[in-house]
Amino acid sequence: MRGHGFLLAGYVPGRSMVHRAPLWAKFLLVLLCGVGSWLVSDWAVSAAALALLSAVFLASGAGIRRLATAVRPVLPILALVGAFQWWQLGGPTAARIVLNVLVCVVAASIVTATTPVRELLDGAASLARPLERFGADPERFALTIAIMVRSIPFIAGAFADVRDSARARGLERNPRALVLPVFITTVAFARQTGEALAARGLGDADAG
Numbered sequence: 001m002r003g004h005g006f007l008l009a010g011y012v013p014g015r016s017m018v019h020r021a022p023l024w025a026k027f028l029l030v031l032l033c034g035v036g037s038w039l040v041s042d043w044a045v046s047a048a049a050l051a052l053l054s055a056v057f058l059a060s061g062a063g064i065r066r067l068a069t070a071v072r073p074v075l076p077i078l079a080l081v082g083a084f085q086w087w088q089l090g091g092p093t094a095a096r097i098v099l100n101v102l103v104c105v106v107a108a109s110i111v112t113a114t115t116p117v118r119e120l121l122d123g124a125a126s127l128a129r130p131l132e133r134f135g136a137d138p139e140r141f142a143l144t145i146a147i148m149v150r151s152i153p154f155i156a157g158a159f160a161d162v163r164d165s166a167r168a169r170g171l172e173r174n175p176r177a178l179v180l181p182v183f184i185t186t187v188a189f190a191r192q193t194g195e196a197l198a199a200r201g202l203g204d205a206d207a208g
Helices: 023-039 043-059 064-089 091-114 117-134 138-168 175-199
Strands: none
Touching: 023 043, 023 091, 023 117, 043 064, 043 091, 064 091
16 A cells, blocks of 8 residues: 555644643633534634634644645545535535544644654553543553544555556546555555454453
8 A cells, every 4th residue: 555545643743832731621622613513503713713722733843745645535525425414404514524524634633643643552551541440441441542532544555556557547537446455455554453452362352
């Protein structure tokens, strides 16, 4: 895979205020944006929130190119969703839905762009630690997050590669030519990941 298609911005070392902000505050930002996406009913508010978060992202020093890279993979899907919602519910509702998704993507990108992966995983494990009394394993929870973070860009990159290959053969409108190769590649990736975890004693719930 060419490695393109990252859904979230990768970590950019820096000493900005955003970098120095505590991880809990960054997690809270993402949570508030997620909840807000359900509560906000005015597209203008969503647009203002998106502009503010974009300014925060740029203030971290990550750069506009990384911001564009973070949102680019979701734009084709949002274009389809927006067109359908416009047809069904009208322009303002379609704009609000699309903008709210972008708000969540940019908020999450602020976290990933200003926080090392190791710190993110440690933070995820800390969040899950209170659930140990109910049988949860914080380390496995963090491992799941790590696998998800690695899998999303892989699958996005697989789809982009297959799409380019299908376009080169004039099959870009053939669903089978797009879906089947991505499905096979994704299953192979999942099996390889599972085998790698099992080899390290992490695939069995009773291991360790």
